[in-house]
Amino acid sequence: MKGKLRPVGSPVPFPRIRERQELPWAAPYHTEFMGSGTEALSLAVAIAIRRHSQVSTPEVIIPAYGCPDLVSAIVAQGARPVLVDLLPDCAYMSDTWIREAITASTVAVVGVGFLGIPERLEELSGICREHNLFLIEDSAQCFPPASAFKPHADLVVLSFGRGKPINLMGGGALLVRTELAGQAEESVAQHPVSVLKVGVGWLIKRLVFNFLMRRLPYYVLERLPLLGIGETKFHRLVTISRLDLPESVLQAGLRDFQLRPLIHQRYDTELAGLEARGWKCLTSDRSEMSRNDLQQPVPLLRYPVLAPSKDMRDRAIATLNSAGIGASAFYERTLPQIDGVEAEVEGRDYPVASDFASRLLTLPTHENVTSADVTLIGRILLSLKEF
Structure with missing residues (x-):
């Protein structure tokens, strides 16, 4: 097949109003739409800081492996990011290191969902309650957020940007626990509101964006060095704004997500033999979340595996990309x-x-x-051998 399969990202759906779906977190949380997921996280940090106004240099605990936007969101509020190490062979933060990191200046812990795998929010919630800290669920890579079903987090962050579970070409949301909405109101109200207009310009942008996600255009796009496709960069957060998001746009995103195929289940079958060769499929640690009351599994943002070694990982990425598969080392x-x-x-x-x-x-x-893509990926990974 000509071109290259992109590593991540779904097309932007066309906004048309049909049946209105209630937001899955509507009961336990109040929703504020924001300019981006990073802005939503920064506002969450601001709310946590306001609760601990006596702290001169507030600290926020985050994982040592993650998106640099975590750091941007925290430092934009004058707070200090405090990093903690992970548990072995997974993206979960170590409970031991979290407890070690807590000081009198700590105001919040951010539990970051990883590619559709939520953090262990119940455990983190217990730690936060012990120390009177806010628990922020960063669900930018997970949808729906785990707290929609078990509201352990005080604040929840969503992102609707490119490469996220629901792609609206930008925007995000901050979910505030209903009983905290009054406390958060002053922090929220100080930010201006921008309006997302679904006009001709937006529709043309959507068509261009969706076209560039196809295999051949993406193959060409990736080779333009100035674009830096897939690079991980640190960007300072300069402004924070709320967003007037048309309901038709959000509802289209929700509907599109519900119709998405569960590709990760095909990988589970195709890559079943990898673990005997020293690999680890991280989906084995994933707690099932629901699309609805039927408790059905939801799509992963990407399928994560750990190679036996860095050399094996690097060779796998090179071989897969040469075969037209957008495999990635992520951050x-x-x-x-x-x-x-x-x-x-x-x-x-x-x-x-x-x-x-x-x-x-x-x-x-x-x-x-496609099924042919998954079969090709399985064949390539299973053929690799340690030197």
Whole structure:
């Protein structure tokens, strides 16, 4: 097949109003739509800081492996990101290191969902309650958020940007626990509201964006060096705004997500023999979430596996990309190793997170992945041998 299968991302759906679906978190949370997921997280941090107004230099605990936007959102509020290492062979933060990191200046812990796999929010909630901290669920990579069904988090962050579970070409949301909405109102109200207009310009942008996601256009796009497709970069957050998001746009995104195929289940079958060769499929750690009351599984954003070694991971990525499959190392490094982030965080070693970053391989799970693609991926990975 000509071209290249993109690593992540679903097309932007056409906004037309049909049946209105209630938001799955409507009962326990109040929703504020925001300019982006990063802005939503930054506002969540601001709310947590306001609750601990006596703290001069507030601290927020995050995983040592993650998106640099986590750091951007925190430092934009004048707070200090405090990194903690992971549990072995997964993206979960270590309970032990979280407890070690808590000080009198800590205001919140951010539990970050990973490619559709939510953090262990019940455990984190217990720790936060012990120390009177806010628990923020960063569900930018997970939909629906785990707290929609068991509302452990005080605040929940969603993202509707490119490469996220629901792609609206931008925007995000902050979900505030209903009983906290009054406390959060002052922090929320100080930010201006921008309006998303679904006019001719937006519709043309949608058509162009969706076209560029096809195999041949993406193949060409990826080879333009100035675009930096797939690079992990640190960007400072300059402005925060709320968003007037048309209901038709959001409802189209919800409907599109519900119709998406469960590609990760095909991988589960095709890659079943990998673990006997020293690999680990991270979906085995995934708790099932629901699309609805039937408790059906939901799509993963990407399919994550850990290779036996960095060398094996790197060879797998090279071979898969040569075969037209957009495999990725994702962030590839821990946060202190990303340019621009090192100045904002404590630059010590995080050995478990470093090992995780060096061996992680992600595979595409969007609706354009075919059975033939999954078979090809399985054949390539199963053929690789350690030197």
